[in-house]
Amino acid sequence: MSMDPAALADRLGRWSAGRGPLYLLLAARLRRLIDEGELAPGTALPPDRTLAAALTVARGTVVAAYEELRREGRIRRRQGSGTRVAGPVRPGPRESTGAPVFLHLLEPRDDVVLLACAAPDAPPPALPAAYERALARLREVTGDIGYHPLGHVRLRRAVAEHYARRGVPTEPDQVLVTNGGQQALALLARAFVGPGGTALVEAPTYPGALEAFREQAAAVRTLPVGLDGFGRAVRDRGRRPDLAYVAATHHNPTGAVLPPLVRRRLAAAAEAAGVPLVDDEVLAHLAFPGRDTPPPLAAYGRTVISVGSLSKSVWGGLRVGWIRAPRPVVDRLGRLRAVHDLGGNVAAQLAAAELLPRVESLCADGAADRRARHDHLRTELARRLPDWQAPPVPGGQTLWVRLPHGDGDSFAQTALRHGVAVLPGSGLDASGGSREFVRIHFLADHATLTTAAERLARAWRAYEGGEPDRDTPPSRALAV
Structure with a gap:
């Protein structure tokens, strides 16, 4: 799929009618089109100069807007292959909904262990x-x-x-x-x-x-x-x-x-x-x-x-x-x-x-169980992935894990292909940093956390071995 510059300009509408830098206004409108599914994953966006000419703005405005969206994980920019909306749609019935790309984190495939979105998995009595x-x-x-x-x-x-x-x-x-x-x-x-x-x-x-x-x-x-x-x-x-x-x-x-x-x-x-x-x-x-x-x-x-x-x-x-x-x-x-x-x-x-x-009191009643799950996941990660750094936390729901090398964005895609969803650190860092981190929650039961650690270990071996980077929706965006 390729987006014609004039057609994209029409979809953008009165994107510049607002207060603030033009590149932020352009990024905001493109972001909405992506999140609402009007720009489908995999769509090729116009080159910087072409879109700038269609919008009658300086090329730097488009470059800066694209860079904002790239940092957020909404688009990919690769020399020789241009700019694309992140992650083509996966095959399967879920993709017919036209939902925003982040929903694959909230409603994953049935065979995916979801460690990207942290929340209790059942209402308490x-x-x-x-x-x-x-x-x-x-x-x-x-x-x-x-x-x-x-x-x-x-x-x-x-x-x-x-x-x-x-x-x-x-x-x-x-x-x-x-x-x-x-x-x-x-x-x-x-x-x-x-x-x-x-x-x-x-x-x-x-x-x-x-x-x-x-x-x-x-x-x-x-x-x-x-x-x-x-x-x-x-x-x-x-x-x-x-x-x-x-x-x-x-x-x-x-x-x-x-x-x-x-x-x-x-x-x-x-x-x-x-x-x-x-x-x-x-x-x-x-x-x-x-x-x-x-x-x-x-x-x-x-x-x-x-x-x-x-x-x-x-x-x-x-x-x-x-x-x-x-x-x-x-x-x-x-x-x-x-x-x-x-x-x-x-x-x-x-x-x-x-x-x-x-x-x-409800939270206190569940505190010992949450700590036990936290300890179990850290133990499993230390046993299977000893080079990973997963410091203990005093509470909450997540571990902030530093990878020994590589970056969280590409590893999260590899992990998803191996049946476990984690959140890459770049999506949580507006400075453009934290790329060597992933966020993992520990709320699942012990058996599920063990399975997740096994899959993460397999994914890490594949990642270190240079598994081909097949396009997959990135595990970024509105996680909880």
């Missing part, structure tokens, strides 16, 4: 019980049409009490309920980081956050994990970011936990500079036994914005998340949300309100 209590409450509802753009008051109150128990006094009107943590990040990106704006993130970081910022055609700047150098970055008036994003507790993907002193410094620097600081707390409750974690980042600063969700602590199918923020921020986000979404599922919110007072 407490969830059906919570729904039963929620449905009983629904039977009593009168005088309520069911639209709650800011979230059902019962859940907003439960979230406020959840933070108060953790040392962060919170009122219900400081809480906005969302359809999961990803919607929360998308709303924050839309509110604070428009086209041409700048988001400051860790490198590496959660790829869903990068997707949210890039969807707004924003530039992304990076600092090391823990945001070392944050004070200088937010004081630089010429390059001050519009928003900063951090995962202070059980960082995705490294598992790091920021100490209290660093939290205090980050919160103080952000407040002094007037930069919104977003703390992703989705993994905060997943500590291993005997591992204490500091108070939330919001305990150290009045302006810190917290994002939470039950997708990791309970189940990914419970699409309930929230934003805790100062009241004016919640009001602003509520107006933005109402434009696209008049409210979430009330039954799910009532069930979440039943669960939230118990979420710490």
